[in-house]
Amino acid sequence: MGTKTIVHSLFTDFDINLFKSGKHFKLYEKFGAHALTLNKEKGVYFSVYAPAASKVQVIGNFNSWNGEGYELYVRWDSSGIWEGFIPGVKEGELYKFEILSTKDDRVRKKADPYAFKTELMPLSASIVWSSDYKWKDKKWMTKERPIKNAHDAPNSIYEVHLGSWKKNNSHSLSYTELATDLVDYVKDMGFTHVEMMPITEHPYYPSWGYLSTSYFAPTSRFGDPDELKFLIDAFHKAGIGVIVDWVPAHFPNDDFALADFDGTCVYEHFDRQKGFHPDWNSLIFNFERNEVRSFLISSAFYWLEHFHLDGLRVDAVSSMLYLDYSREEGQWSPNIFGGNEYLAAKDFLRDLNIAIYGTFPNVQMIAEESTAFPGVTKPAHLGGLGFGKKWMMGWMNDTLAYFSRDPIHRVYHHNEISFSLTYAFTENFLLPISHDEVVHGKGSIISRMPGDDWQQFANLRLLYSYMFTHPGDKLLFMGNEIGQRTEWNFNESIEWQILGNLHHKGIQTLIRNLNAIFTGEEALHKLNFSGEGFEWISYDDYKNSILSYIRKSEDESVIVICNFTPVVHTEYRIGVPEKGKYKVLMNTDDIKYGGAGGSKKRVYNSKAKASHGKDNSVELILPPLGTLILKKESK
Known part of the structure; x- marks a missing residue:
């Protein structure tokens, strides 16, 4: 049976040099599946990085999942890239890469790491996809975003889990439904930005998106990629910025995805001390491998360029920075200087921020970093990590601990509520009351307030007013703005029915007015970081x-x-x-x-x-x- 694959490449020698040096930030234009016309014949160009493969075939519904005759060609330059053009393959086709390794006889059927669209989980095939979406947010991108994302602009962020914000007959709202309901609500409440928990495709729904298997494909649970763009466009039309949680720290070990990709550790670090996360039973990216750095930074570029995102909140930065993070003595090895910092991860984060701000100067890079690591928001050229903002976890922990105390005991803990001002201007801080504070048995925020019903609501109003007048940007997780009493459940909607109660309605009115005061009074935001x-x-x-x-x-x-x-x-x-x-x-x-x-x-x-x-x-x-x-x- 003759081969149906035609030799073709989208890579230049310059592309290969950039890829292998960790400096190619638009790999999504080269890798993956790209519909094109070659010699007047329509089809799809496929390419994949599999340096330990002895054979790579494309399988899909177009060939009944039989790869014979659909073999890709390995490049001559030892780059580890396999590629080729297959005529007749159309948009919407399902596909995977069938990889035979030089290390064993096992055949691995892998989803495309650069796929733009995936099957609806738990199905795991990639889908040939190209967008024809026409953006309508030129005014936002050119005029409004530079102002609303500016360093001295007021940022009040509404954090959202798309699948559980609101349900319609027990079903999550689609991207297009959210473009009306969620956008209108965020605008009415006066938030300047929305932050979506991870929207990259993820097989395990209870991971909330933090265990992603597709770094270039939005989850298909709520619609296709263009429908997500429609949602983002609607936010921009309403004058609201969009931030998305992005997770370059770790990934799951699902057999169809990145783990053990070609029989070797292509994406994860081969040393378990650096390549396995004990807290989350997940794999850690190999930040020492240039091709992996190119992959991750390209993912960030893709979301900012093709989905017009206004910022990325980088998850679990602390876990990347420390070799001994969540490890006991003997479970980690010091760096070349004898310290516990993961130097390659530091360099990666610096490279990431330098590249992002150099290409997308009006976006925000936000670090979820929970330690006192110095210089997180210090410019990279001055030795810092180069983030724009950092979550103020110390403020959050001290404040919630203080508010959980009976007022009669607060006299002995006054330092907990005032201490944050001793370091409030050492970084560009963002004050978070996030999803992490209302899960895993912690209860809701109002349930942690002491006293009777009246005192709980009064404490909650006091907490939010203190938060909105404290230096720093603000972030509030959905449900907190109405004083929801139950802990967040990703399978259930926010309890909107409680707004029939005047006290819950009062909390919502308070947040709406706090947003108006925070954004309207320059004194509360103009010198937020000074x-x-x-x-x-x-x-x-x-x-x-x-x-x-x-x-x-x-x-x-x-x-x-x-x-x-x-x-x-x-x-x-x-x-x-x-x-x-x-x-x-x-x-x-x-x-x-x-x-x-x-x-x-x-x-x-x-x-x-x-x-x-x-x-x-x-x-x-x-x-x-x-x-x-x-x-x-x-x-």
């Missing part, structure tokens, strides 16, 4: 468990007072920077937020009475478990 944007009025009133501080921009200021106990203070004096009238921008005890509405005072007049090192002061009525946000009225 100590010049923050000034304490009093951080040491531990006896009353009260914090008061000033948030500032170059021209304006806002005053915040947080009362962390249920004690009402009717004559609480604080120093203010200027003489004048101070308008109440928010009182979290207001009835519209579900509060008691104990004080309806809307303006406070200062007096020439010294307090807290200021010549002028105001005497306040502080609500129980509440926050006041004040702003001096202009003359």
Whole structure:
């Protein structure tokens, strides 16, 4: 039986040199399946990296999954690339690579690592796909994104798991349905960005996408790739940025995917101390292999270029940076300098950020990094990792620990709620209350608040107002904005029905108004990452468990007072920077937020009475478990 494959290549010598040096960032234009016309004959060009293969065939529904006669040709240059053009193959065809290894006699049937579309899981074939989507977001990409993604712009992010945000008759909404329901909701709530948990294809749904098998294909669970583009386009039309979780740290060991790809460790590190993650029973990419670095950075480029994403949140950065992450003594080996840093991973992250910001200057690269690793958001050319922002995990842990305490005990833990300001400007921080805080038996955020029903809601309003006035960008996971009482379940919808309760509706109204104040008041965001944007009025009133501080921009200021106990203070004096009238921008005890509405005072007049090192002061009525946000009225 004669071969049906024609010798053809999309690779130039320059491509090969870039690939092997770890500097090719658009491999999706070369590898995978590409429909084209060769010598007036339509078909598909296939290529795959399998350096230990002795034979590679393409199998699919077009040849009844029999690869005889559909063998790819290995390149002459020892690059490990197999390629060829197969006439007659059409778009929409299912396919895999059938790989015979030089290391054993086992035939491996592998999905395409560069596939643009996949079968609906648990089926695992790749699908020949090319997009004809016509983007309609030119205004966003050229005019709005540079402003809304700017360093000093207010970023309030709504984190979403697409499959469980809302259900329709127990079914998850499709990409096109979300383009109406989710977009309208995020816009109404005033969030500036949405962050989608991983949308790359993943076989194990309970992994929430964090164990991905396809780094260039969106999950088919909610529609095809163009329908995802339609959703992103709709967000952009509404003036909302789109960030996606991206997972370059590890991948699952499913037999059809990247693991043991050609009988050798093509993608994972061959040393189990560096190549296996004990926490997640997953494989770790070999950051020491240039071809793998090209693969991963190309994945990031693909999502930013072809899906117009406005940022990537890089998952599990800490697990990449440390050789001893989740390992006991004897389970890891130090680097050449005797330390525990994984130097190759550091270099990869630097290369990633340099490449991304060099090509996509208006996007955001956000690190989920949970340690005190120095210089995560320091520019790469100055020795840092080069991320734009970093999750402030220390703030999150301390804050939730503090709020879980009975107010009567908070007097002894005042440092937990004020400590974050000692390091708040060492990185460009983003304050996260994410999905990780409402799973695995942790309960919902409101369920961790102490006290009776009234105190729990008051504490939650206090927590969110403290969060939105603390330096740094904000991130809130879905369901938290309505005070959902049950722990997040990826198989179930948010409990939207609870909005019939005035207290839950009040939390939603509070978040909507906090977003408006945060984005509307320059003092709350303009100098978010600079100590010049923050000034304490009093951080040491531990006896009353009260914090008061000033948030500032170059021209304006806002005053915040947080009362962390249920004690009402009717004559609480604080120093203010200027003489004048101070308008109440928010009182979290207001009835519209579900509060008691104990004080309806809307303006406070200062007096020439010294307090807290200021010549002028105001005497306040502080609500129980509440926050006041004040702003001096202009003359």
